[in-house]
Amino acid sequence: MIYLEKRPTPSRAWALATPLLAVLATMIVGGLLFAAMGKDPVLAIRTIFWDPLFGEFASYTRPQLLIKAGPLILIAIGLSFGFRAGIWNIGAEGQYILGALTGAAVGLAFYPSESRLIFPLMVLAGALGGMAWALIPGLLKVRFGTNEILVSLMLVYVATNLLAYAALGPLQNPEGMGFPGSRNLSQWSASANPELFTGTGIHWGVIAAGLSVLVAYVLLARHAFGFAVRLAGQSPRAAAFAGVSPSRLVLTCMAISGGLAGLAGVFEVTGPAGQISIDFNVGYGFTAIIVAFLGRLHPVGILLAGLLMALTYIGGEMAQLQLSLPAAAIQLFQGMLLFFLLAMDVLTQFRVRVRSGRAQAPQAVVAQPKPAQGTH
Amino acid sequence: MNLNRRTLLASGATAATLATLGLPVRAQEGPLKVGFIYVGPIGDGGWTFQHDQARLAVEEHFGDAVETVYQESVPEGADAERAITQMILGGAKLIFTTSFGFMDATVNVATKFPDVKFEHATGYKRSDNVATYDARFYEGRAVMGTIAGRMTKTNKIGYIGSFPIPENIQGINSAFLHAKKVNPDVEMVVIWAYTWFDPAKEADAAKAMIEQGVDVILQHTDSTAPQAAAQEAGNVFTFGQASDMAAFKPTPRISSIIDNWAPYYINRVQAVLDGSWQSQAFWGGIGEGEVQIGEITEAVPAEVKAEAEALRDRIASKEYHPFTGPINKQDGTPWLAEGQVATDEELAGLNFYVEGLSGDIPS
Numbered sequence: 001m002i003y004l005e006k007r008p009t010p011s012r013a014w015a016l017a018t019p020l021l022a023v024l025a026t027m028i029v030g031g032l033l034f035a036a037m038g039k040d041p042v043l044a045i046r047t048i049f050w051d052p053l054f055g056e057f058a059s060y061t062r063p064q065l066l067i068k069a070g071p072l073i074l075i076a077i078g079l080s081f082g083f084r085a086g087i088w089n090i091g092a093e094g095q096y097i098l099g100a101l102t103g104a105a106v107g108l109a110f111y112p113s114e115s116r117l118i119f120p121l122m123v124l125a126g127a128l129g130g131m132a133w134a135l136i137p138g139l140l141k142v143r144f145g146t147n148e149i150l151v152s153l154m155l156v157y158v159a160t161n162l163l164a165y166a167a168l169g170p171l172q173n174p175e176g177m178g179f180p181g182s183r184n185l186s187q188w189s190a191s192a193n194p195e196l197f198t199g200t201g202i203h204w205g206v207i208a209a210g211l212s213v214l215v216a217y218v219l220l221a222r223h224a225f226g227f228a229v230r231l232a233g234q235s236p237r238a239a240a241f242a243g244v245s246p247s248r249l250v251l252t253c254m255a256i257s258g259g260l261a262g263l264a265g266v267f268e269v270t271g272p273a274g275q276i277s278i279d280f281n282v283g284y285g286f287t288a289i290i291v292a293f294l295g296r297l298h299p300v301g302i303l304l305a306g307l308l309m310a311l312t313y314i315g316g317e318m319a320q321l322q323l324s325l326p327a328a329a330i331q332l333f334q335g336m337l338l339f340f341l342l343a344m345d346v347l348t349q350f351r352v353r354v355r356s357g358r359a360q361a362p363q364a365v366v367a368q369p370k371p372a373q374g375t376h
Numbered sequence: 377m378n379l380n381r382r383t384l385l386a387s388g389a390t391a392a393t394l395a396t397l398g399l400p401v402r403a404q405e406g407p408l409k410v411g412f413i414y415v416g417p418i419g420d421g422g423w424t425f426q427h428d429q430a431r432l433a434v435e436e437h438f439g440d441a442v443e444t445v446y447q448e449s450v451p452e453g454a455d456a457e458r459a460i461t462q463m464i465l466g467g468a469k470l471i472f473t474t475s476f477g478f479m480d481a482t483v484n485v486a487t488k489f490p491d492v493k494f495e496h497a498t499g500y501k502r503s504d505n506v507a508t509y510d511a512r513f514y515e516g517r518a519v520m521g522t523i524a525g526r527m528t529k530t531n532k533i534g535y536i537g538s539f540p541i542p543e544n545i546q547g548i549n550s551a552f553l554h555a556k557k558v559n560p561d562v563e564m565v566v567i568w569a570y571t572w573f574d575p576a577k578e579a580d581a582a583k584a585m586i587e588q589g590v591d592v593i594l595q596h597t598d599s600t601a602p603q604a605a606a607q608e609a610g611n612v613f614t615f616g617q618a619s620d621m622a623a624f625k626p627t628p629r630i631s632s633i634i635d636n637w638a639p640y641y642i643n644r645v646q647a648v649l650d651g652s653w654q655s656q657a658f659w660g661g662i663g664e665g666e667v668q669i670g671e672i673t674e675a676v677p678a679e680v681k682a683e684a685e686a687l688r689d690r691i692a693s694k695e696y697h698p699f700t701g702p703i704n705k706q707d708g709t710p711w712l713a714e715g716q717v718a719t720d721e722e723l724a725g726l727n728f729y730v731e732g733l734s735g736d737i738p739s
Contacts (some may be wrong), residue, residue: 057465064458164570168540168738177500177725179541184480272454274484278539278570279477282451314458320447321462327417327449 004350014348019294019301021347022340023308029340030333039323047322048315048333061318063201065310067272070206071096071264073306075288077212078260080297082253084220085232089254091137091152092261093285094159095130099262100269101166102129104182104276107191108171111183118190123204123266130262131255133159138254142247148254160281167278186274193271205267209306212260216299229253261285290338312337408470410434410645411463412446413456415475416573422598422618423572423635424448427474427497429619430637437642441649452477460485464492470648472641473497475572476541482506493653495644498543500724502655509640512661514546514723515691516633517594518554518698519669519684520615523631524592525555525562526680527613534565534585536595536602538572540737542726544596549730550698551594554687556732565590566735575601586612603629613675620670631684632670639665659720662692699723704731 027049031041052061075092082089089095103126110118137151164180166172171182185191193203220226232239232249240246264284273280291309295301316330412431416424431444445468450459456478460471464485472495473482479499486494486506494506502508524533533555537544548566555562565588567581574597582593582602592613595602600621606612606628614624616632640660647653660666669688672681690696701712706729712718729737 057462060461060465067454165738177542179476179500180539268454272457274454274480277453277477279452282453282455317447317455317459318462321445321459321466324445327447 002352002354004346005353007349007351010348015296018344018347019296019305019341022294022337022344025340025344026333026336029336033329033332034325037325037329039325044319044323044325047319048312050315051318052311052314055318059199061314063195063199064314065307066201066206067203068313069306069310070203070209071268071284072288072291072309073209073303074205074212074264074267075257075261075285076291076295076302076306077209077216077299078257079288079292080216080295080299080302081219081229082257083292084297085229085249085253086236087250087253088149089134089137089152089257090149090289091134091154091156091159091285092257092288093281093283094152094156095133095258095261096265096268096285097156097159097163097281098133099126099130099265100273100276100280101162101171101265102126102262103266104171104185104191104269105166107185107270108183110190111188114190116190119193119270122191122270123263126262126266127259128262130265131259134254134258134261135251138251142250148250156285163276163280164278167276167280171276173275180278182276184275185270186272191270193267203267203271205264205271208263208267213299213303216302220299225252261288294337294341309334407441407443408438408645408649409466409468410442410444411460411466411468411471412444413450413459413463413471413473413475413478414446414448415450415452415477416598417448418446420573420598421600421621424474424598426619426635427472427637430641431472433638434641434645438645438649442645450478453481456481457485461488464489469493470645470653471495493644493648500657502657504655507644507653507655507658509644509658509660510543511635511637511666512659513543513633513635513667514550514698515661516667516669517547517550518691519688520594520631520633521551521554522558522687523615523672523676523680523684524551524594524613525557525559526683527630527676528555528559528562528592530589530591531559531561532563532565532588532590533592533594534567534582534588534590536578536581536585536593536597537566537568538596539570540568542724545726545729545737546723547594547596548733549726552733553703553730554698558683564733566733568738569597571597573598575599578602579605582606583609600624616670622670625671626673627675629673630675631672634668634670636666636668662688663694705729706731706733 027045031045034044035041052065075096079089079092103122106125107118107122133155136155137148140146140151141148167180173181173183196202228239228244228249231242232244269276269280287309291302291305295305312334319325320327320330412427414424414427418424418428431446434442435444445463447459450456452475460473460481463471470493474497476498479496479501482494482496483501483503483506486503490505492505496506496508498510499508535548535551537548552564565585567584569577569581571577578597578599579601582605585593586609591611593602593606594615595617598618603614603621603624606614607624612628613630614628616629618635620632620634621629640658672684691698697717699712699718701716702714703712705711708731727737
């Protein structure tokens with residue numbers, strides 16, 4: 001029989017290998033899915049994973065990868081601190097919306113001034129807006145012991161309603177003939193977040209994402225805060241003995257994740273999206289959770305995972321367009337990626353053993369598979 | 377509109393980026409490639425479904441002369457810009473973007489590809505290569521309102537709005553005015569769903585209305601969920617929206633307002649093939665065949681059916697305009713004098729209710 005034996009410590013080799021295995025398994029099962037739909041599986045996989053990078057129109061799609069990956073990486077880096085410490089901010093989507101709203105509101109308050117100070121001010125307001133939104137579940141947890149998973153998630157729905165209100169009310173374009181949506185921020189020079197180097201797709205948000213990876217790496221490897229985060233995740237008791245204040249850790253982690261999500265929001269609304277509209281949010285805040293785990297909560301891993309996720313988006317769109325694959329099949333394909341990643345996590349925590357059926361494994365060894373990081 | 381022109385010029389500065397990159401836009405040989413950007417899935421049974429039916433009609437009409445591509449469930453915003461661009465890189469020379477939220481994306485891409493023609497549904501920003509088109513849904517709502525006013529027993533009719541934009545407000549006002557005309561005691565309950573397509577939210581809205589005593593429901597959202605909710609409740613009538621929703625015949629669905637984009641799409645594709653395409657703002661209604669009234673079922677008494685069909689025909693022949701004075705605004709101030717007809721400009725920016733409607737338009 002096959003059984004699982006708990007490893008004394010999670011395997012480092014498997015921790016690195018499982019994301020790759022998950023991608024491979026997704027390709028195989030996804031390919032089977034596409035084949036069952038009557039499409040050429042090799043062509044479909046090639047369109048998704050290869051064409052955006054090296055295909056005929058790569059000079060257009062490669063910059064698009066960065067545009068798509070930027071907010072994912074920025075948000076996921078923020079989330080990774082809390083996730084490492086066992087603090088579950090699931091509401092980055094709402095913090096992303098609030099960042100865009102506060103940023104846009106501050107900018108539009110100065111319309112039509114052309115001052116160069118407006119954009120930096122908007123960025124600051126966006127970060128603070130996202131941070132404030134994340135601190136609500138943080139403070140409630142610290143003060144009243146509420147569950148931050150629930151509160152942060154519920155606040156996403158509040159945020160989407162605020163967004164609709166803003167798009168139809170205070171931030172509505174007065175010259176928009178009554179249609180919802182704000183003025184176009186990317187077409188107003190004082191608030192625009194344009195492509196900085198022609199043909200690269202790099203805007204301020206992409207640069208911020210890159211910086212966040214660097215800073216997170218240094219923080220985690222070299223700084224006392226990184227140590228506190230890692231310790232709290234591995235052993236809350238040890239962390240307490242080491243003098244880490246749980247309340248302060250919760251608030252700091254929530255503030256960082258909310259602030260970065262807010263930044264992502266303000267860079268998006270001034271750049272690629274261009275305006276506050278009812279459908280401004282497209283799920284970056286939720287996808288970033290997948291990116292964070294796909295990247296093993298490690299800054300470099302998150303960087304790669306964000307790019308990979310962007311690849312499946314862009315490639316998925318190309319597959320839809322060129323091979324007439326339905327959008328639902330692409331979403332299924334992306335969902336598989338997370339599923340396989342979580343499933344393969346078992347290999348990091350457990351050893352697979354094969355033993356002949358007769359010899360029963362000792363009870364203690366047949367451990368129940370347990371997810372590595374609490375409830376994800 | 378001044379601002380729009382100015383911002384358009386400003387963005388023209390960054391426009392030629394793709395051209396300077398020397399991107400290999402596929403050369404056009406053989407059939408004309410026509411792209412369609414959809415906001416929902418083609419199986420939504422409503423808005424997107426009807427656009428896709430029109431796409432199929434284009435394919436059938438032109439045969440080998442035309443090739444169509446489409447992308448469904450495209451988010452409105454930055455992703456739309458990419459979807460449109462990729463279609464163009466794939467060789468599309470005419471693009472239909474079929475939702476209001478694609479407006480800025482369409483205009484942005486259009487400045488980068490002056491040789492490609494764009495058709496944007498329900499928007500108001502145009503340029504040399506961006507045309508807009510819309511349907512006079514309010515004409516159909518007048519017919520629905522007439523039937524609703526006659527059919528309600530509780531004198532309460534409901535309207536599930538999608539977003540408080542002029543198109544919805546036209547529909548609400550038109551339905552209410554014509555219900556009131558045949559039933560002076562009628563009241564209208566409006567619920568905003570803030571979505572074009574969300575079966576759960578639409579069902580909730582319908583149920584909330586039914587609990588308030590509403591027994592005829594009009595919807596400006598695209599799913600069949602309100603129909604199902606009405607069927608479950610019994611004794612509630614509904615109208616199909618965007619597509620016929622014939623599965624709910626003969627009740628609760630007693631008629632429908634059908635979007636028929638095929639004539640327009642075929643026209644515009646023909647114009648590109650002829651080289652006669654020009655930017656324009658097209659707004660067709662019942663007369664142009666763009667808005668159709670679905671079968672009025674046997675649940676509706678014959679004289680009501682005849683009355684509704686007579687109204688439909690008078691609108692189609694332009695003999696009657698659904699917004700003909702005297703009509704007052706909600707606050708009692710006059711809007712249209714006796715015999716005066718609302719202009720298209722007024723309707724395109726309509727942002728107030730007519731007299732007799734209660735509640736505020738969210739803003």
